[in-house]
Amino acid sequence: MMVNAPAKITFPSPDKQDGKRFTQMMERAEAAFEQKELRFTKLRQQVYGEIAATHSSIGAYEILARMADKGTRVAPISIYRAIDALLDAGVIHRLESKNAFFACRRADHTSTGRRPIFLSCEVCGAVGEVDGQDIFDLTDERARSAGFTPKVKFVEISGTCPRCTGKKPD
């Protein structure tokens, strides 16, 4: 048993092969839409592109502004509708504590059914995901033992990411 093995973490890495990674993310997103029988339309691709292109979380209006810079001018509601579809497809997550969105960097949520908790860096804004299925299981149990029927759960941690503390993971 590897008791203190570092948790498998998915933190976005700036400055490393961004182009390649971006393309991969786009392909994975497309696959996710296909698998769920949802349409990965042009607008959704653009919105996802903006979210995936940042290494931190991004607000709806920031997406709007960046798209406008590139010549695509749409109304807020259109961004929100695209975001809803991306959330449905599971390719982005919503960060409740910041009212913002970030690209999911793990391929395995849907395949394994294990849900992640979110780690949001206060310094650089990066958002990481670590497996938190046991945590969700525990909260579920706790809620039920209080007679509460849980439906949607949120677990978010803000603090300092490995890069910003100087401490390297692995």
Next chain:
Amino acid sequence: MMVNAPAKITFPSPDKQDGKRFTQMMERAEAAFEQKELRFTKLRQQVYGEIAATHSSIGAYEILARMADKGTRVAPISIYRAIDALLDAGVIHRLESKNAFFACRRADHTSTGRRPIFLSCEVCGAVGEVDGQDIFDLTDERARSAGFTPKVKFVEISGTCPRCTGKKPD
């Protein structure tokens, strides 16, 4: 060992002795301010009063409106400043998933240092608190094992409360 004992839960009870409970809450809030060497000013009392008077969570602008109904007309910023003080004093909590606030019903957070998780009912809006220190310990450990230094954490569950499912707790 009471393995499956119901978790100690603090859910607000409408229709029972509201006046008395309200006064108690006011007194406890006052004590909390005193202990922290913060000032429980008139504005803060009013804002706290509105939050404590509801059994569910309440938004800043709803507080504003209710105070206006009672003749106190203040700017949003004043509400937010009072809310900040109340959060500092630990007498209210913020529900991130709803951008709203609710009165803390447990006297013991600061004395025991055990932090609660929040259970928010989708039907009646009531927000309950159950001890979640073990859950926070686990999230902490998970974050650290990923090289992340946790600072602020929250765990929120939305679902159906005991009263709204028909199931009675205890």
Next chain:
DNA sequence: CCCGTGCGTGCTATGTTATTACACAAACCA
């Protein structure tokens, strides 16, 4: 073939939540 239906988008307007900047007042304390 064309029509209905479902879905996605455009457009306009509006609602909701939160903050910035600056001035004044009250309390606190040296």
Next chain:
DNA sequence: TGGTTTGTGTAATAACATAGCACGCACGGG
């Protein structure tokens, strides 16, 4: 008493999110 800190007032604006209605396009049944 004068300086500092803390709290409040006022005005404006930023940031986040939704409502309501119309139009276009793809797809399948008749």
